[in-house]
Amino acid sequence: MYPMTTLHFAVSWGDRQQTSSFSEVSGLTMEAEVIEYRGGADPQFSTHKQPGLRKFSNVTMKRGIAPAEAGNGLFEWYNSITVGAVERRDVTVSLLNEERDPVMTWKIRAAWPVKLEGPGLKSTGTDIAIESVEFACEGILIETR
Secondary structure, three states: OOOOOOOOEEEEEOOOOEEEOOOEEEOOOEEEEEEEEOOOOOOOOOOEEEEEEEEEOOEEEEEEOOHHHHHOOHHHHHHOOEOOEOOOEEEEEEEEOOOOOEEEEEEEEEEEEEEEEOOOOOOOOOOOOEEEEEEEOOEEEEEEO
C-alpha cells in the first residue's frame, strides 16, 4: 500500500454543500497548549505537563480565478460580514483516492472568511491569476475511512 498523494481533494461548505475548485489548502493545524505545573509539596524537582486549551490555526485556500467561479457564493459570504456578526459555516476538505472517494476528511467547524487576497497583477506576466481566502474556525475534526 502506497501513501496518499495530495493531488486529489475536494472542498465544500455550508448547508447546501457549495463546492469550489481550489489548487491548494494549508493550515489544517491543531495544537494543544502545554500547562506546566508543580505542586508546592511535590518531592520531584520538575514540573508535570498537562494538556491545556486546544488551538486551531486559520486555514488558507488558493485557487485560480475563473469567470465560472464568480457565482459560487464565497464573495457573498465574505461581504455579509458586519461588525459583531458573521455567518459561520462548516467547511469540509476531503482527500480523495483514485476513484475520487474520500479517504480522509477535515471538518472545519464554524468557519468564516477573514481575508480575501487577489492576485498580484503584472502587465508582463503570464502566470495564472491566483486568489486566496483565509478562514478562521473554532475547531477541526478529522475523519478517516
